[in-house]
Amino acid sequence: MIRVHHGSYLDVQAEGFVRPIRTDLTPVSTISRDLGAGAGESVDEQLTRSGPIPLGGAVMTPAGELPFDFLIHVVVMSEDEPQSSSTVQRALRNGLRRASDWAMDSLALPPLGIGVGTTEPEVAARALAELLFNHLDDGAPPLDLTVVVSSAFEAEMFERLIVEMAADRS
DSSP: OEEEEESOGGGOOOSEEEEEEETTSOBOSHHHHHHHHHHOHHHHHHHHHTOOOOTTOEEEEEOTTSSSSEEEEEEEEOSSSOOOHHHHHHHHHHHHHHHHHTTOSEEEEOOTTTTOSSSOHHHHHHHHHHHHHHHHHHTOSOOEEEEEESSHHHHHHHHHHHHHHHHHHO
8 A cells, every 4th residue: 555644754653764865874855854863863873884875775774763663764866976766766676675674564755756856746756656556566565655745736746646556557
């Protein structure tokens, strides 16, 4: 199941949360920064011990002080390479693999790739939703996915795309 949550990520009930970062482990968005700050220093220290993560990579840590069990840090850009649709998709695939490896039941994520700038928001949202549906089609956990959006525009767009894509798959 894919659902959309419009509001605070703190109100989402999920076992894990996807956090987009750069190869040097710095946050790439407001939600990424907030997740890092909310998790606490111990999570930051554990992530730092992992060292630089390659573009498209994903690393899992405990979620610290956040209301989730795990954070999955996905690398969507580097200092030299801007975020692109392909890096976002590769990072999310790897993040979903980490969640599946740990047999997570539920996973939440922000709308990765929407702010890329070189892609129309609907094109990026469609690519993200397609990737999530493909994951569900594989039948591997997690099977409960929540896209956490911060605006009415994003909520409407994702809800419409999910309904449309679900109908096409029936």
